[in-house]
Amino acid sequence: MPRNWGNILVVTKDELIPRYYNCMSTLKSEIHRYKDLPYGIKKVQKGGNGRQMYIDFDSLSKDVQDSIGDPRKMHHPLIQFFQFDPKAVRYFTDYRFEDGTPLKTNFKEEYIINASVLIAAEKLRIARLTEWKKLNKTNGRGLLPSICVDITTFNEYLPKLFDTLHTIPSSYRRFDTMWKSFFNSFEEGFNYESIISRRLQNQNRKVMTDDMIALLNDMFAGQEHKPTRTEVAQQYKAFLSGQLDVISNVTGEIYDHTEMTKFRAISDRSIIAWLGKWENKIGTHAKRSGDRQKLMQEFIPWHKLEKIKEAGTLISIDDRQPPFLYDENRSRVWFYMGIDVGSEAWTTWVWGKDKKGIIIEFYRQMVRNYTEWGFNLPLGLECESSLNSSFRNTFLRNGTMFDHVNIYANRARSKVVERKFGELRYRHEKSHLGWMARPHAKKEDNQKSAEKEVVIPFDAVVDQSLSDIETWNNMPHSVHTDKTRWEVFCEMQNKNTQPTNWEAFLPHIGKVETSSCRAGIIKFRNTTFVLGIDGEIALDEDLIRLMKYVDGKEFTIYWLDGNDGNVLKAMIYYDETMLCDLVPHPKYSRSIHERDAEGDYNRELMSAYENTVNNFMRLRKREIEKVTIIDNRKKTLNNKFQIPGRKRYTPNKETPKEVVQEIEETEYNYNATTSTKSRRWGSNFR
Incomplete structure (x- = not known):
């Protein structure tokens, strides 16, 4: 975003590379080409030695100016009210659906922008209604439609200001529904959930039903042999066409392929993918596997054992160079430091030979220190724009690392840390060997002396600076004089700090x-x-x-x-x-x-x-049933080719006839013989 530098509007090289120029060499060549010409791109400040290179905004081509956006021409009522809502950032970052699934990154960004724009629009509505009342216009009719128009046109400015767009409907009817759901659902606060689309749940469940998953698992692990996933996909396709029957060995049920609500057509690739999912694979492999060791190695978490042995509110940040030379080229160490304003204690510091290489490491070190000390990150941050402006829409957005971030452009006096740097320079570092005076110091005792400059080794400069930080933090606090700055930092933490996000x-x-x-x-x-x-x-x-x-x-x-x-x-x-x-x-x-x-x-x-x-x-494993596959598909087109001499079964296609057997009648003559002689019992044993 262009900024005022004196009486002219300037941009930095970071705003031009690589969007408009491929690299720094290309930009330098373009500047050199038009250096002595009355037209073309012009550099108004050379970069280096801690300074940022500035390009005259008006010297850029009209296409580039229009693309970046001229703040002198950007007049929109929502600009003064818009800022990223930290509560929206936290809400959508922590949001989970009923199954525990979080929002995807692109939807998080969309909903945070929409919520922030709606809140800014509500502030605009209140301000506009106040102006109308001053004009004795008591009827608020037409107010909300005007807000809808403002929100729609705000999309022309958002890309230039924050490199983003909102997706709030431009149709007034849909906008009115969204507005009422967001502001009128609760007595206090905003209904952030009303912005979230319910169509974000897993769409695959609409195609793959629970019955299909169960059947595929049964076919994959419930057969006598072990089919591949590709074979199961082919069997399922044959099952849907009625060429293959699937029978449950437990209940004897024949699965009905005509039940379209249960069994739907799906590609072989999808079947293979579903069978390869962990929640399905863990059961089918447990059913199919005959090697328990391999099964445990594949799925069961293992314990880690030791070898046997005998015997635990506002931070102001900026870069600085301690006034000591570490080589003959007059190079100085770069430090990036942060001071807790309330306790006056230095809490974060990193060093290096190039300040651009240490900025990300600085924020990492801040998180390390605060986490290991057992504290939450500060609520607010104030910093300079040179190195931090590129992070404005990422981790330096409100609610991400800090609830509120102030990025100052070329306003050193606005940051508390600058005054603390002066105190560190003149009250601590001045007494060290090799201290360099400022070229144009006002006080005589701070001006350069006649002595020759002394070169201090790099590691010695770093160690000396760390010693000064220790001394600083152990000195009395300016208000709580009975406590050191470090004791104040540890004992008087703000109770409203948020857990690290x-x-x-x-x-x-x-x-x-x-x-x-x-x-x-x-x-x-x-x-x-x-x-x-x-x-x-x-x-x-x-x-x-x-x-x-x-x-x-x-x-x-x-x-x-x-x-x-x-x-x-x-x-x-x-x-x-x-x-x-x-x-x-x-x-x-x-x-x-x-x-x-x-x-x-x-x-x-x-x-x-x-x-x-x-x-x-x-x-x-218990949910998997054994099944029997009856394959009715023919493997041959006909039986024209046959090998002679093989015994074959030839079915008799004639209808069996009933055979009636005639039975000859035989006459029996029964001559009854009467005997008066009785048989004794003892004759049975003779």
Whole structure:
């Protein structure tokens, strides 16, 4: 965004590269070409030695001027009211759907912009209504339609001011519905949830039904042989066409392929993908696998064991160069420092030979220090524009790292830190060997002496500066004289500070690596981690939900190391969402005799982690039924080719006839014989 520099409007090189010029060399060539001509691009201030290079805005081509935007011509009623709402940033960053899924990054940005524009429009409505009342216009009719027009036209300015656009409807009817839902749903506050579209839930569920998933899992793991996923996809296609029957071995039920609400047509590629999802694969592989060791290696989280052994409100920031030379080229060390205004204690400092190379590291160091000291980040930040303006729409936006950020352009006196730099220079550093006076100091005792300049080694300058910071923080506070500045910082923290919003700023200042999850374990930084939420190990439904996303997948890890070099915070970024934390893998001694209370706790924690996956595996395994596949598809077109001499079964196509058998009648003559002689019982044994 162009700014006033004296009586002219200027832009920096960062606003021109690479959008309008490919690189710095191209820009320098263009400036040199028109240097002595009365037209063309003109440089009004040379960069270097801590100064920013400025280009005359009016010397740029009209196309570039129109693209950047001329603030002298940008007059819109919403400009003075618009700012990013920190509550909206936090709300949409932390928002979760019913299944625990967070918003994707592009939707977060869209909803934050829309909410901030609506809040600015409400401020404009109140101001405009006040003006109307002064003009005795008591009827507010037409006020809201005028606000709708202002919001629509504001999209012409947003890209030039903040490099973004809002998506608030321009139709008054739809705008009125959105306005009322946002402002009139609650007695106090705003209904941020009304902005979120309900169509963001997983659309795949509309095609893949629960019955289809169950059937595919049964076909994949419930058959006598082990089909591939491709074969299952082909079998499912044949099942839908009626060429293949699927029967449940448990109930004897024949699956009805004509039930379109349960079984729908889907591509082979989708079937293969669904069968490869972790939540399906963990059950089917448990059913199919005959090697338990490989199954556990693939899916079950493992414990990490030790080797057996015997025996814990406003910050003002800016860059500075301590007045000491460290080489013959008159080079000076660059420091970037931050001071807590309330306690007057230096809380963040980094150093290097180039100030541009240390700005990101400065914010990393701030997070490291505050986190390791056990404090939340400050509520507010004041900083200079030179190095920080490029972060205005990322981690220096209101609500991301700080609730409110003031970025000052060429206004050194507006920042508290500048005055503290002067005190540090003249009350602490002046007595050190090699101290350099300012070229045009007003006081005689601060002017340059006749002595020859002394070169101090780089490391000595750094160590000397760190010693001055220690001395400063241990000195009495200007108000609470019975306490040091550091004691005031530790004992008098603002109660309204917010917990560190890692999810919002870690993708911008964190380091990036790629890794993957296998059986709930992530190998990262030469060690292992497990899945977690809010710094704690994930268990139960939370763990299963995360495993569905990341197990067996490759993902991005945004992380930050601590002052000791170990991982301070690590988060998984997958499918355009900051999904979860990485928590160090709990470990304990293999020997019960060397295991302490912490080891017992780690063992219980890891067992709960393992049992969560085991229980889910058993649940999915029990849900799988054995099926019988009757394949009615013909493999041949006809039987014209036959090998002679083979015995073949030839079915008899004649209809069987009933055979009537004639039975000859035989006459029997029965001559009854009467005997009067009785048989004795003893004759049976003779």
